[in-house]
Amino acid sequence: MTERPWQVLAGLRPDSSKFPARANLEGEGIVILRTKTGFRGVQRSCPHLQGTMMNAELVANDTMVRCPLHVFTFKLSDGKGVNCPGFRLKVYEIKEENGMLFGRSAN
């Protein structure tokens, strides 16, 4: 399988933008989160009842993200539901390069 290409996240700056931030990647609206270890992207709304992930909370030492509506919690590594088996959040790799952010799908 060929690797998906990195795409630049237009208009976002790792040092000056405010996070979480909205972005578009691979034709979908996503949310970029700043974690203790860097950046991670997630789909814009919770797969449960479409709560906005702009208000999501980072938990478990920034390894999980939690929708505030019904505390559905997902792993940032693979998007799998932790307390909601069967539900899955789309997650995106985000890297910082030359003062810009690039992203690609992770799952």
Added chain:
Amino acid sequence: MESAADSLVLRGAHVIDAEQGIDHVADVHVADRKVQFVGPRALAPNTKVVDVSGHYLSAGWVDIHVHAYGTLGFANPDTVGVYQGVTSFVDAGGPGIGVLDQFMVLLDHLETSLYAGAFIRPMGLLGLNFIEGDVRTLGEVPITRWVDFAKSNRDMLRYIKCNAMGDYGPGTLKLTKGLAEILSLPLYMHIGEFQLQNPKHLLAPEAFRIAEAGDMITHLYHGNLGQVIDESGKVLPIVRDAERRGVIFDLGFGGYNFSWDVAERAFAQGLVPHTISSDLQQFNVVRPVKSLANVMSAMIRLGMTLPQVIERVTRNPAKAVSLTDRAGSLKPGLPADITVFRVDTGDYEITDCYTKVRKAEKQIVPVLTFKNGKRFEADLAMGQEESNWFLQIAEDHVPSAAATLTDRQRGFLNALAASLSSVSWELSSAERLDIEKALELQDIFHQVRAKQGLSLKDALRSVYASFLDQNFTMQIGLLLLRLERPFALQRLRDVSGQRPMAA
């Protein structure tokens, strides 16, 4: 903590008891774990006096809609029971006939009196973390098994629940009504869509048509499809008809089921719930429900008086689920189930299940609970602790409880791993939950357990201890189904081979 047999007087609180027509300051005398008397009376020697002046006092609160067990339940259900002023609660649909045995052995240790509002589906509620599927997931309804269970466990069963939602058609409701009639139990129906957004045929109106006197409909003020009001805000005639027939309306606040807009419109037309319940579960205890007390504060804000609210968490629910012989009042001779609470004045906000917020001046706060005379300090924060509601599989470590398992439990886990290694399973998505597979995994669990001669409780505990850090309870078939198969088999083998912890 008082010794439960001691004589005790709760002095100086404003007592509210609809059953006895009490709404004034009075002393409450307790002896031998029972209410003796409300009013002035000479004290026996060695009577302990607890000054509760400046507080309110009522019979212990009865919450007929909580989720203590299963995929929605809590690690410690008492956190939404005696620690929140609630002395009796009913699990609304957690167990079905296929798991009532698990429910009973796992939750026999609570301080709060727990009853089952059993679900029509054998596996019980699949929870919000599994999509409630189509009629296929209903499974069989084994009437003989239900009748036998009810005969031996009459006291445990308080109602039969089904969901009046989804695109099943009204057959499910009628089937559940039939079962409830066979068992002489009330029918308890959820109304309001939240998973299928656009069913072809709404079942909420069917629920109002099918319900008879004593049957209950919960989520009266929900704001989803299938509301009690029409588009212009007027209460539907079928709702009025049901009310006239003696159908009981329950609040069931929940995480999806209370809308300020609906509540205010319906309340203004005199449509008022007969019982106030919380629908507390692991997905709504942080917000918006928080506690039964918060839901009661919402009803004050809506326009109910304090005695009206108290009646709806004491006498009315006790009547609705036939507990008046032991709960709902401070009548002499009843168990000393008592809630002491404050009504604070300040600037508060109460949020519904959507985004609507109302400013409130009054807030009800439980202070002390007595259960059969035993005292508990109320603590609303306990229920909200993450370890109490965040059900997480211990993937990267073996839970410490595994080290306390006996040789026989480890032998059982080894045999279970061997039997499970011959079947495959996968939880591919919430929409495609394979209920038959969950039942198959449960059958294997029971077969291995029977062969090993291990008690149900010890067998369940050994599996939970292999995968869970907290004392969550869950339908064993659903727990196994949600585990990734290679991981599950490896963990069972690891724990079965683990040496017991040195004493």
